[in-house]
Each structure stands twice: as structure tokens, then as C-alpha cells.
Amino acid sequence: MPYNATPSAANRADRFIWRRKHLLGLRDLSREELLHVLDTAEGFKEISTRSIKKAPPLRGKVVVNLFFEDSTRTRNSFTLAANRLSADVLEFTATGSSISKGETLRDTARNLEAMGIDIVVIRHSAAGAPHLLSRCIDAAIVNAGDGQHEHPTQGLLDIFTIRELRGDLKGLKVAIVGDIAHSRVARSNIWGLHKLGAEVILVGPPTLMPASVEKLPVTVCHDFDAVIPEVDVMNMLRVQFERIGSTVFPSGREYSRLFGLTMDRLKRARKDVLVMHPGPVNRGMEIESEVADGPNSTILRQVSNGLAIRMAVLFLVNQAAALKEGTDKTP
Amino acid sequence: MPYNATPSAANRADRFIWRRKHLLGLRDLSREELLHVLDTAEGFKEISTRSIKKAPPLRGKVVVNLFFEDSTRTRNSFTLAANRLSADVLEFTATGSSISKGETLRDTARNLEAMGIDIVVIRHSAAGAPHLLSRCIDAAIVNAGDGQHEHPTQGLLDIFTIRELRGDLKGLKVAIVGDIAHSRVARSNIWGLHKLGAEVILVGPPTLMPASVEKLPVTVCHDFDAVIPEVDVMNMLRVQFERIGSTVFPSGREYSRLFGLTMDRLKRARKDVLVMHPGPVNRGMEIESEVADGPNSTILRQVSNGLAIRMAVLFLVNQAAALKEGTDKTP
Amino acid sequence: MPYNATPSAANRADRFIWRRKHLLGLRDLSREELLHVLDTAEGFKEISTRSIKKAPPLRGKVVVNLFFEDSTRTRNSFTLAANRLSADVLEFTATGSSISKGETLRDTARNLEAMGIDIVVIRHSAAGAPHLLSRCIDAAIVNAGDGQHEHPTQGLLDIFTIRELRGDLKGLKVAIVGDIAHSRVARSNIWGLHKLGAEVILVGPPTLMPASVEKLPVTVCHDFDAVIPEVDVMNMLRVQFERIGSTVFPSGREYSRLFGLTMDRLKRARKDVLVMHPGPVNRGMEIESEVADGPNSTILRQVSNGLAIRMAVLFLVNQAAALKEGTDKTP
Numbered sequence: 001m002p003y004n005a006t007p008s009a010a011n012r013a014d015r016f017i018w019r020r021k022h023l024l025g026l027r028d029l030s031r032e033e034l035l036h037v038l039d040t041a042e043g044f045k046e047i048s049t050r051s052i053k054k055a056p057p058l059r060g061k062v063v064v065n066l067f068f069e070d071s072t073r074t075r076n077s078f079t080l081a082a083n084r085l086s087a088d089v090l091e092f093t094a095t096g097s098s099i100s101k102g103e104t105l106r107d108t109a110r111n112l113e114a115m116g117i118d119i120v121v122i123r124h125s126a127a128g129a130p131h132l133l134s135r136c137i138d139a140a141i142v143n144a145g146d147g148q149h150e151h152p153t154q155g156l157l158d159i160f161t162i163r164e165l166r167g168d169l170k171g172l173k174v175a176i177v178g179d180i181a182h183s184r185v186a187r188s189n190i191w192g193l194h195k196l197g198a199e200v201i202l203v204g205p206p207t208l209m210p211a212s213v214e215k216l217p218v219t220v221c222h223d224f225d226a227v228i229p230e231v232d233v234m235n236m237l238r239v240q241f242e243r244i245g246s247t248v249f250p251s252g253r254e255y256s257r258l259f260g261l262t263m264d265r266l267k268r269a270r271k272d273v274l275v276m277h278p279g280p281v282n283r284g285m286e287i288e289s290e291v292a293d294g295p296n297s298t299i300l301r302q303v304s305n306g307l308a309i310r311m312a313v314l315f316l317v318n319q320a321a322a323l324k325e326g327t328d329k330t331p
Numbered sequence: 332m333p334y335n336a337t338p339s340a341a342n343r344a345d346r347f348i349w350r351r352k353h354l355l356g357l358r359d360l361s362r363e364e365l366l367h368v369l370d371t372a373e374g375f376k377e378i379s380t381r382s383i384k385k386a387p388p389l390r391g392k393v394v395v396n397l398f399f400e401d402s403t404r405t406r407n408s409f410t411l412a413a414n415r416l417s418a419d420v421l422e423f424t425a426t427g428s429s430i431s432k433g434e435t436l437r438d439t440a441r442n443l444e445a446m447g448i449d450i451v452v453i454r455h456s457a458a459g460a461p462h463l464l465s466r467c468i469d470a471a472i473v474n475a476g477d478g479q480h481e482h483p484t485q486g487l488l489d490i491f492t493i494r495e496l497r498g499d500l501k502g503l504k505v506a507i508v509g510d511i512a513h514s515r516v517a518r519s520n521i522w523g524l525h526k527l528g529a530e531v532i533l534v535g536p537p538t539l540m541p542a543s544v545e546k547l548p549v550t551v552c553h554d555f556d557a558v559i560p561e562v563d564v565m566n567m568l569r570v571q572f573e574r575i576g577s578t579v580f581p582s583g584r585e586y587s588r589l590f591g592l593t594m595d596r597l598k599r600a601r602k603d604v605l606v607m608h609p610g611p612v613n614r615g616m617e618i619e620s621e622v623a624d625g626p627n628s629t630i631l632r633q634v635s636n637g638l639a640i641r642m643a644v645l646f647l648v649n650q651a652a653a654l655k656e657g658t659d660k661t662p
Numbered sequence: 663m664p665y666n667a668t669p670s671a672a673n674r675a676d677r678f679i680w681r682r683k684h685l686l687g688l689r690d691l692s693r694e695e696l697l698h699v700l701d702t703a704e705g706f707k708e709i710s711t712r713s714i715k716k717a718p719p720l721r722g723k724v725v726v727n728l729f730f731e732d733s734t735r736t737r738n739s740f741t742l743a744a745n746r747l748s749a750d751v752l753e754f755t756a757t758g759s760s761i762s763k764g765e766t767l768r769d770t771a772r773n774l775e776a777m778g779i780d781i782v783v784i785r786h787s788a789a790g791a792p793h794l795l796s797r798c799i800d801a802a803i804v805n806a807g808d809g810q811h812e813h814p815t816q817g818l819l820d821i822f823t824i825r826e827l828r829g830d831l832k833g834l835k836v837a838i839v840g841d842i843a844h845s846r847v848a849r850s851n852i853w854g855l856h857k858l859g860a861e862v863i864l865v866g867p868p869t870l871m872p873a874s875v876e877k878l879p880v881t882v883c884h885d886f887d888a889v890i891p892e893v894d895v896m897n898m899l900r901v902q903f904e905r906i907g908s909t910v911f912p913s914g915r916e917y918s919r920l921f922g923l924t925m926d927r928l929k930r931a932r933k934d935v936l937v938m939h940p941g942p943v944n945r946g947m948e949i950e951s952e953v954a955d956g957p958n959s960t961i962l963r964q965v966s967n968g969l970a971i972r973m974a975v976l977f978l979v980n981q982a983a984a985l986k987e988g989t990d991k992t993p
Contacts, residue, residue, distance in 0.1 A: 048447045050391070051391070051653070052390055052391030053391045053392070053393070053447060054390065054391040059714055059716065060712070060714030060715045060716040061715070062745070072423065073442065076421055076423070076443070076446060077446060079421060080393060080419075080421065080446055080447065080448075083393070088742075090738055090741060090742065092734065103942040104945075107942060107943065111735065111942075111962070111965050112738070113962075114962040114963070114966045115738060115739060115742055115965060115966065115968075115969055116710045116715060116742065116969060117742075279438075279442065280434040280438060281434075281438065283435075300441060300442070300444075300445040301445070303442050303445035303446055304445045304447065306446075307446055307447060322713070381722070382722065382984070383721055383722030383723075384722045384723070384724070384778060385721065385722040403754065404773065407754070408777060410752060411724060411750075411752065411777050411778065411779075414724070414750045610769075610773065611765040611773075612765075631772060631773070631775075631776040632776070634773050634777055635776045637777075638777055638778060
């Protein structure tokens with residue numbers, strides 16, 4: 001049951017019972033589950049426009065932000081989402097913690113659980129860390145980015161933004177541009193978009209394509225300029241500076257010449273093309289400033305929608321946990 | 332309209348509508364505006380004496396503490412003030428944030444705004460940073476110290492403390508002693524005190540006077556001992572240790588010999604002189620311990636009043652923001 | 663009066679008025695006071711099993727976590743305990759604070775107090791720091807570990823756990839194993855257990871025994887294997903790695919050979935022996951993994967009980983502070 005959705009989304013959502021206590025990745029989700037998160041988020045988006053931006057469904061619940069990698073944006077977004085649902089938030093950083101005293105991830109998590117926390121939002125450099133947690137503790141687990149594997153709430157907020165501006169995703173052409181190989185954002189987008197009927201085109205140099213790209217439901221193109229005129233959406237991935245100047249990519253100038261979205265390139269795109277970016281933007285590298293701040297850019301809308309998506313995810317996993325407690329204790 | 336003030340303050344405040352969505356400095360404020368903040372703070376001071384120190388006016392609002400310089404005291408004071416008004420607080424530090432990934436201040440702020448925050452409390456080493464923010468985002472901005480420019484809530488809490496103990500400021504003589512050149516505290520005090528009719532005397536060595544001191548509404552004196560007998564208030568600025576031993580000031584011993592407030596010096600002052608300090612005190616440098624802990628010292632009272640002032644400021648800028656939303660969207 | 667206890671604990675607690683505004687150590691507490699904290703905690707444990715884990719008694723109060731030593735576990739436990747009682751929590755770390763600008767502990771505390779905080783939870787590397795605070799400020803002080811002196815809430819949670827599983831402590835034999843000399847956990851356990859009638863046996867090498875061990879109400883044994891069959895409880899202290907390889911202890915392997923709790927050793931203990939550890943566990947050093955995760959281990963139960971104990975302590979010191987305010991202002 002959605003918290004507070006528009007009539008059509010509410011209708012659809014009413015017919016569906018969400019049963020997942022963990023959100024580990026979009027690859028596992030069915031089309032119906034994906035739509036249910038989006039519909040639920042639609043209801044929550046309204047709360048953020050109110051004068052008093054609070055709703056009570058997670059009152060007395062504790063969400064822990066268990067971040068093993070630095071992140072301002074995603075962490076703040078989850079904190080605000082939890083606050084807005086009236087949960088208490090415990091901030092946990094690896095530095096200066098029992099982790100630095102040699103404690104294992106499993107022991108840290110079980111200790112937090114013994115303190116009565118309800119939801120763990122985890123970001124970790126190791127792919128699969130959230131799955132590991134979901135097998136050793138009873139609390140609900142939300143993946144906030146694991147290695148190069150998935151970043152499901154980012155995928156959901158990207159898809160939510162496209163749906164909000166274009167309606168049904170079926171048949172839309174979405175280019176994901178840049179360093180696909182190392183991107184958990186790309187991976188979550190690919191699975192989500194594919195399940196909702198969009199066509200995904202990966203764009204980037206061969207050195208930045210994932211190893212088994214042929215197993216993904218995508219097409220690949222190394223020539224950005226060839227792709228531009230035909231796509232509805234361009235999702236420009238963030239360049240990780242530590243990879244520039246390495247063997248996978250010679251220089252930043254070379255990158256932006258081949259794969260940067262300039263005003264010149266934008267002129268050859270569809271007039272209503274959506275320009276997306278997970279942030280923070282390296283202005284002049286992935287996207288020219290004029291494009292990033294222009295009318296096609298959805299960058300700030302994505303940030304706003306991220307809050308609604310994270311409220312929906314926290315709300316749903318908590319609901320599923322309550323359902324399970326009512327029936328059995330199997331996670 | 333004040334939240335909960337004493338009858339006289341309440342009466343005065345009732346006749347005034349506060350329209351500023353940002354508090355950037357005291358230089359811009361009119362005499363009426365200054366008095367209105369002080370009157371509003373008077374009402375809020377009462378809340379902190381209650382058993383349950385909470386009031387609801389900022390419930391569901393989000394205040395972000397955007398501090399680019401270390402500060403325990405001011406940050407804690409704003410956090411407590413926001414909590415006391417039932418706001419949620421997001422703590423943002425530059426270290427380990429997207430700022431360290433090269434994001435600009437403007438992008439950071441616009442991203443926070445897209446997450447639905449209502450008030451940004453900013454401290455920054457660059458003079459003008461809060462003004463920059465106020466031009467690129469819609470949220471209310473409160474300056475918590477910008478470079479050597481202003482620190483308006485410190486100025487207000489100093490003035491509030493003087494008014495609380497001496498009544499009307501008109502005709503009072505206030506000495507500000509020490510490193511005026513580098514002090515944003517001094518600057519905010521000068522503008523505020525001047526507008527309320529106090530006479531400001533700057534005391535310190537020529538090397539620590541601001542460049543265009545003749546344009547400020549003050550008199551200057553390099554001899555502390557000459558000033559002591561005639562002033563009602565001595566506001567002793569904190570010595571920044573990094574400047575001691577440099578060309579502007581040869582040694583700490585020399586500083587305290589010329590400008591330190593000792594018991595000997597205090598004996599030559601008016602019996603009811605107020606000894607102020609923004610804290611943290613370097614005991615034995617600006618002020619001898621016995622003076623800092625003595626009956627003339629207002630140091631801890633200033634800290635208490637800081638909370639009331641910050642509650643008032645958060646309350647007023649939020650009120651102005653709500654007013655604007657009701658009429659137009661111009662910041 | 664207990665907040666919400668089981669009938670027998672409630673009955674007992676109803677006849678007792680708690681008058682301590684500070685919890686500095688267990689050495690000072692009477693048997694009746696110890697039992698009163700345990701009875702109060704029993705009532706609070708129930709709150710953590712509810713769907714909405716909140717109670718209102720500290721609403722509008724401010725608890726400050728003043729930690730001068732790193733600690734995730736204890737800090738998080740106090741934060742959650744305070745949240746659960748509806749208090750606001752101010753996190754204060756020594757790094758990047760006014761402390762690093764040279765401010766004294768006393769000035770820091772008096773400043774926090776001037777901001778209207780109600781309870782200071784302090785951890786400090788110097789024994790006696792909480793006592794010092796209790797003499798210079800009016801707020802309630804809770805010792806969260808001071809040097810090698812005491813860690814009273816850890817002692818209480820250990821004793822609470824034993825009582826929960828074994829009932830009356832009178833006549834129980836409790837071994838405390840490891841580095842007694844440097845352990846504040848050991849010291850708080852010794853005083854508390856002794857007052858409630860348990861027999862305490864300290865186990866460890868002579869180099870890790872405290873200097874004046876003959877003045878403590880304990881017996882000492884250097885042979886762990888001799889003690890194992892006869893005790894009801896084994897409290898395995900954490901090995902501080904910085905001491906391994908030093909003159910007090912040659913090697914970790916040697917330590918675990920002599921004092922590590924292995925499955926082999928456990929087989930020679932009473933079938934229902936309680937295996938305790940304050941955490942975080944160095945698996946394979948103090949305790950073999952199989953033992954730490956086995957049925958005799960109370961490690962996670964201790965963590966859960968820690969929350970209830972800390973809720974009880976915060977509740978009681980706040981109650982005592984309110985009582986004092988009602989009568990006089992003497993701390």
C-alpha cells in the first residue's frame with residue numbers, strides 16, 4: 001500500500017504487496033516490483049513540497065548509515081529521507097570505529113543489530129557486501145553502492161526521473177556514456193531500464209567497457225557522435241580522475257573531446273533529449289557547464305527525486321520487515 | 332511577530348514585519364531590524380529555561396550546517412538552536428565530502444537545495460561566500476562567519492548581552508581590543524553598536540588595525556591603559572596564535588603586557604564594566620584567568636545568549652521565506 | 663520510580679528514591695543503588711522490543727557525547743539510548759574542536775553547560791576527568807570510561823546480563839580474565855559484583871595484575887585452567903594490541919595459549935557457564951570464534967542490555983537533577 005500517491009499510481013500500488021526486506025540490486029527485481037517502488041516514490045515526492053516535510057511511518061525506527069566509502073550526497077539523501085519519515089538515524093563511519101580496531105563487517109553489523117537498529121544502509125568498496133549482511137543479520141539491508149556491482153537507489157531515481165518527464169519507458173532509447181566498466185550506476189540503470197522496456201546503448205571507449213558486455217541486455221557503440229541524434233536520454237557517467245592518465249584512458253582532454261557533452265553535440269540531439277548525470281559533475285569534462293545548467297539537464301531534478309526514491313525504499317523494506325515479523329522470522 | 336517575548340519587547344516586535352530571508356551581516360541591517368532580532372531573542376531565551384526546551388516553529392524544516400572552517404562552539408550553538416525549534420539538522424563538513432571531489436560551492440549548495448533543505452548556515456574562509464550563495468539558491472542563508480568580513484550572530488549576541496545588562500545602548504562606550512584587522516567579530520560589533528547609538532573605540536597596535544579604519548564609525552586608540560577608566564564595555568578579541576611571532580606581532584608576552592586584561596588593569600576600570608570575549612579564551616593572553624572567571628566577565632552569559640540569538644535568527648529568516656513564498660519567488 | 667518495569671522490579675524500585683545526579687563509578691554505589699539501576703533497566707528493556715521504540719521522559723533535554731577517546735560502540739549505545747528517551751544528542755569530538763585550540767576540559771564543559779545541555783556523557787583517557795567535571799559544572803555527568811579507572815555502565819550491563827540469566831548474584835563465582843591492570847571494565851565489574859555478593863576471581867599473568875590487587879575484594883589466580891571448572895561466569899577482557907609484544911606480554915600466540923577461551927577449555931567448564939566479553943572481540947585471541955558464537959556466549963545480549971542500562975542511567979540522573987532543582991542547587 002503506497003503512503004500517499006496520485007490516484008493512478010495509488011491504484012496500481014494498492015494491488016501489490018511488497019515482500020522484499022532488502023534492496024540489494026535492481027537485477028533481482030521484477031517489472032512489477034520496479035513499478036511499485038516508482039509509484040510509492042511518487043506519493044512521497046508530494047511530502048517534500050509541504051511546509052512541514054514530515055510523515056510518521058518510521059517513527060521509533062532506527063536507520064544506520066554504514067558507509068565504508070566517503071559520500072556526502074548519497075549519505076545526506078538517505079539521512080534526510082529517514083528524518084522525513086520520522087526515523088532516528090545513526091551515522092557510522094569506518095574511521096575511528098571498531099572497524100579500525102580490526103572488527104569484521106559481520107561483527108559490526110551484528111552488534112548494531114543487537115542495539116536494536118531496524119534498517120542498515122550500507123556503502124562498501126566490495127561488491128556483495130550488502131548481500132553478506134543480509135545473510136547474517138535480521139535487519140533490513142539497503143545497498144547504497146557496493147564496489148562495481150550495483151547502486152540500486154541511483155538506478156531507481158534515474159528511471160523515476162525519466163518516467164516523470166517522458167511517461168512510459170517502453171521503447172525509449174537511453175545512452176549511458178563513459179566509464180561503464182567501473183560503474184555501479186550503469187549496472188543498476190541497465191537492469192532497471194531493460195526490465196521496463198527501454199533500449200540501452202552503452203557508449204565509451206573499448207577500454208572502459210565491462211568484460212562480459214555481450215551478456216548484458218544492451219548494445220554497444222564506441223562513437224558518441226553516431227548515437228547522439230537518435231537517443232531520448234543521455235546519462236553521462238562521472239569520470240573517476242584516478243583512472244584518467246592511466247592505461248585505460250590517456251588524458252582528460254582526450255576524454256572530453258570524444259565523450260564530453262558540449263553545446264555543439266547537444267545541438268545535434270533531439271530537442272527534448274534528457275541530459276542526466278549522477279553528480280558531482282566534473283564541469284567541462286563529462287558535460288560542458290552550459291549544458292549542465294541548460295534546459296535539457298535533469299541533474300538537480302535527479303537529486304530531488306533521489307530523496308523521494310529513498311523514502312520509498314526505506315518505507316517499503318520496513319513494511320516488508322513488519323509483514324515478516326507477523327508471519328515468520330525467515331529473512 | 333515574536334515567538335514568545337516579554338510584554339515590552341513583544342509589543343515593539345508586534346509592530347514590525349521582518350522581511351529578510353538572509354542574514355549576511357549587520358552592516359546591512361537598519362536600527363529597527365537590529366532591535367527586532369534582539370526582541371525576538373528575548374522571547375526565545377525563556378524557552379531555554381523551561382524543563383522541556385522545545386518549541387515547534389521549525390518542525391519539518393531542515394537546517395544544514397555548511398562549515399568550511401572548524402568550529403565547535405558556533406556549530407553546536409546553531410545545532411542546538413535548530414533542535415530547540417524542532418528543525419532537523421544536517422551536518423556538512425568539507426572534509427570527505429563532494430567538495431573534496433572538486434565540486435564548487437555553488438554546485439554543493441544547489442544540490443543541498445534540491446534535497447529540500449530550508450536554511451543554510453555557512454561558515455567559509457572567503458569573505459562574501461554567504462552572499463554568493465544567497466544569489467544562486469532559494470534557501471535562506473545565515474552567515475556564521477565569512478573570512479575577515481562579518482560574523483553577524485556573534486555581533487548580535489554581544490549586543491544582546493550588553494543590552495540585557497545595561498539597557499539602552501545609546502551613549503555607551505565600548506572598547507574592542509586586539510587584532511581588529513583580522514576580526515569578523517569586531518566588524519559585526521562595530522556596525523551593530525554604531526547603529527544602536529554606542530560609541531566604539533578600537534584598541535590595539537597599529538599593525539593590527541584594518542587598512543581603511545578611517546572609514547569606520549569608530550575612534551582608534553593604541554594605548555589600552557588610557558582607555559580603560561572611561562569605557563562601559565571591553566570586548567577582548569581572541570588572539571590567533573598563528574599571527575603571534577610574525578611581523579604583525581612579535582611575541583605573546585609582549586601582547587599580554589600591552590593588551591591583556593589583568594586584575595591590575597581591571598581595578599582601574601569602572602566597577603560595573605562588562606568584560607566580554609567571543610571564546611575560546613587564551614587564559615593569560617587576552618584575559619587573566621581571575622578576570623575571565625570574575626564577576627565582570629560575561630563570557631558564559633554570551634554563550635547562553637548566543638543560543639537565543641540563533642533561535643531568533645533561524646526563526647526570522649524562516650518566517651521571511653514563508654512570507655515570500657506567499658507573495659512571490661524573488662529572493 | 664522506575665519508568666516501566668516488571669511487577670517485582672517495579673515494586674522494589676518504587677520504594678527507592680534515586681538521588682545521584684552523576685554516575686562516576688560503581689565503587690561509590692550502595693547495594694540498593696546498584697539494584698535500583700538494574701530494576702530500572704529491566705523496565706526499559708521492554709521499550710526496545712516495541713514496534714515504536716520511543717518513550718518521552720527526556721523530551722526537550724540535551725545529552726552531549728563528550729568523547730576524548732575513539733569509541734563506536736559505547737557512543738552509539740548512548741546516542742540510541744538518549745534518542746529512545748526522546749532527548750536531543752550533541753556529538754562532540756576532540757578533533758577539530760575548541761579543545762584542539764587549547765581550551766581546557768573545564769572551559770569546554772562550562773561552555774556546553776552555558777548552551778543549556780542537561781547531561782554530559784564523557785569518555786577521557788585521564789582517570790578522574792568525570793569527577794573533575796562534576797565539580798565544575800551543574801549538568802549531570804555520566805562516566806563512559808575514564809583512563810584505567812572505571813567504566814560503570816559496562817559494569818552494570820555485565821551484571822544485568824548475569825542477573826537476567828542466573829537470578830540472584832549472591833554466591834556466584836565470576837572469573838575476570840586477561841589484562842586486569844589496564845582495564846576499567848574489570849574495575850567496575852569488581853566493585854559491582856562484590857557489592858551484590860558474587861565472588862570475583864582475577865585470572866591473568868602477574869604482569870597484567872593491578873599494583874595493589876591485595877586491596878581489592880578479589881582472589882587472584884594465574885592459572886586459567888585451574889579456574890575454569892568451578893566458575894559460573896568467565897568475563898574475557900579485550901586484549902589491547904599495543905601491549906602485546908611489549909614487556910608485559912611477549913606475544914599474542916603466547917597469550918591465547920595461556921588465557922584464550924578455546925572449545926577445548928569450554929568443554930571443561932560448567933555446562934551453563936556464561937562467556938562474556940565487552941567487545942569488540944579479537945577472534946582467536948581472547949576467545950575462539952566457535953565459542954564467541956556458541957550457546958554460552960552472551961556477547962550480543964550484553965550489547966542489547968547495554969542500551970537498557972544506558973537508558974536507565976540517563977533517566978535516573980535526569981530525575982535526580984530535577985529533584986535537586988526542586989530543593990536546592992547543590993550538585
